Amino acid sequence: MRTVTIVGASLSGLYTARELRAQGYDGRLVIVGDEPHHPYDRPPLSKDFLTGRADEARLALTDAEETAELDAEWLLGVRVRALDARARTVLLDDGRTVSTDGLVIATGASARRLPGDSLAGVHTLRTLDDALALREELARGPRRVVVIGGGFIGAETASSCSSLGHAVTVVEAAPLPLVPQLGADMAAVCAALHRRGGVDLVTGTGVAGLRGTATVTGVDLTDGRTLPADTVIVGIGAVPNTAWLVGSPLAVRDGVLCDDGCVTALPQVVAVGDVASVGGHRAEHWTSATLQPRIAVTNLLAGRTVETADALPYFWSDQYGARIQFAGRCRDDDTVRITEGGLSDGAPAEGGFLARYERDGRTTAVLAVDRPRPFMRARRELARDAGEKRMPSVTP
Structure with missing residues (x-):
C-alpha cells in the first residue's frame, strides 16, 4: 500500500x-x-x-x-x-x-439529540467544544441543572455539576439507570450514589419536551411534572x-x-x-x-483477516468520588454475590465492595466499587477462566 x-x-x-x-x-x-x-x-x-x-x-x-x-x-x-x-x-x-x-x-x-435542544442552555457532552461551552456556562454561578439520561456520561456529568455546587436532577426513563450494563441489583446500588452525592434521581418517566423560547427554562416529563432548569444536559446515548x-x-x-x-x-x-x-x-x-x-x-x-480477538469487555466510571469497574458479560438470570466489602443503606460502604456475577457455578463478570486491586485479580481470573489469551488468536 x-x-x-x-x-x-x-x-x-x-x-x-x-x-x-x-x-x-x-x-x-x-x-x-x-x-x-x-x-x-x-x-x-x-x-x-x-x-x-x-x-x-x-x-x-x-x-x-x-x-x-x-x-x-x-x-x-x-x-x-x-x-x-x-x-x-x-x-x-x-x-x-x-x-x-x-x-x-x-x-x-x-451524541443523540432531543427535539428542541437548539435552545440556549441545552448541551450535549461528546466533544471538547461541547465541554468548553458547558464549562463556561456552569462558571457563571449556581444553576438548576437537569441531566437527561442516567448512563455513564449522564452520571459522571451530574457528579461533576454537583461538586461545583449546582442543584442537579437526573432523569432516567428506565426504572433504574445502568440496568443493561450491571443488572438490576447492582444498578440499584450504583443509583444510590446519586442520593449520596446530593443529586435527585427521577426514574421511570421520560421527557415530553423542553420549555423555553430562546433559552431553556424547564423540562416537561411524560408523567405531567415540569422540572425547572437553567441548564439541561442531554446524555441519551x-x-x-x-x-x-x-x-x-x-x-x-x-x-x-x-x-x-x-x-x-x-x-x-x-x-x-x-x-x-x-x-x-x-x-x-x-x-x-x-x-x-x-x-x-x-x-x-x-489484505485479509489473519488475526482475530475476543477481548473480555471492560469499562470503568468515576462518579461522586467512587471508581466503578466492571469486566465480563452478565445476564439477567445471573446470581450476584458480594465477596468483599459491603453496602451501607443500599449504597457502597466505606471502602467499597467487590461483587461476582455467577452462572452455573462459574463467574461470568465482576464489579467493583473502590476496590481496584481485588478487581484486577478477579479480572485476570475471569479472563483465564474464559480462555482468553494474552495475545489474540491467529487464523491459519
Whole structure:
C-alpha cells in the first residue's frame, strides 16, 4: 500500500496511526478529522475537565515529537462526505479528494439529540467544544441543572455539576439507570450514589419536551411534572457516524459491520472504535478503541483477516468520588454475590465492595466499587477462566 487514510482523528484513529508505523508501514499516511483539534482524551471531559482540574493541555494525546515521528498529513476541521470504493477515493466536504489504497474508519459516534435542544442552555457532552461551552456556562454561578439520561456520561456529568455546587436532577426513563450494563441489583446500588452525592434521581418517566423560547427554562416529563432548569444536559446515548458511507458497498447497521478482525466487506477497509460493529457488537469504551487498532492494522496490511480477538469487555466510571469497574458479560438470570466489602443503606460502604456475577457455578463478570486491586485479580481470573489469551488468536 502506498497510501493509507484514517478517517477520524480520534483515540482509535491515533492508535491506528501508531500501529501502522510500528508494524512497518512507511508509506503515505493521511489522517482526516472533522474537529479542528488533534486527538485528545475524551473520558476527562465529563470529570476533571468539566470541573476545571484539567486543562486542554492535559487532554492532548500527542506532542510535537510524536507528530513528527508519525509523519502523517493531518487534514483537520473538514468532514468526509462520501467514499467512492470503486475509485478508492475519499471525498471531503471542501471539495478535495484523497486517493487511497487502504482505509481505516475511525469516525466514532455523535451524541443523540432531543427535539428542541437548539435552545440556549441545552448541551450535549461528546466533544471538547461541547465541554468548553458547558464549562463556561456552569462558571457563571449556581444553576438548576437537569441531566437527561442516567448512563455513564449522564452520571459522571451530574457528579461533576454537583461538586461545583449546582442543584442537579437526573432523569432516567428506565426504572433504574445502568440496568443493561450491571443488572438490576447492582444498578440499584450504583443509583444510590446519586442520593449520596446530593443529586435527585427521577426514574421511570421520560421527557415530553423542553420549555423555553430562546433559552431553556424547564423540562416537561411524560408523567405531567415540569422540572425547572437553567441548564439541561442531554446524555441519551450516541449514534455511529456512518452517514458518509451511504451508497458505498459497506454494510452499516448500528455501526460499520466487521468480522472479528475489524475487516469490513472490503478487505482494504477496516473499522475501529465506537463506529465499528466487530463480530456483531459495538462497544463505546476506551479499551476497545485502544485494543482494536493492532488487530485491524495487521489485517489491513495482510489484505485479509489473519488475526482475530475476543477481548473480555471492560469499562470503568468515576462518579461522586467512587471508581466503578466492571469486566465480563452478565445476564439477567445471573446470581450476584458480594465477596468483599459491603453496602451501607443500599449504597457502597466505606471502602467499597467487590461483587461476582455467577452462572452455573462459574463467574461470568465482576464489579467493583473502590476496590481496584481485588478487581484486577478477579479480572485476570475471569479472563483465564474464559480462555482468553494474552495475545489474540491467529487464523491459519
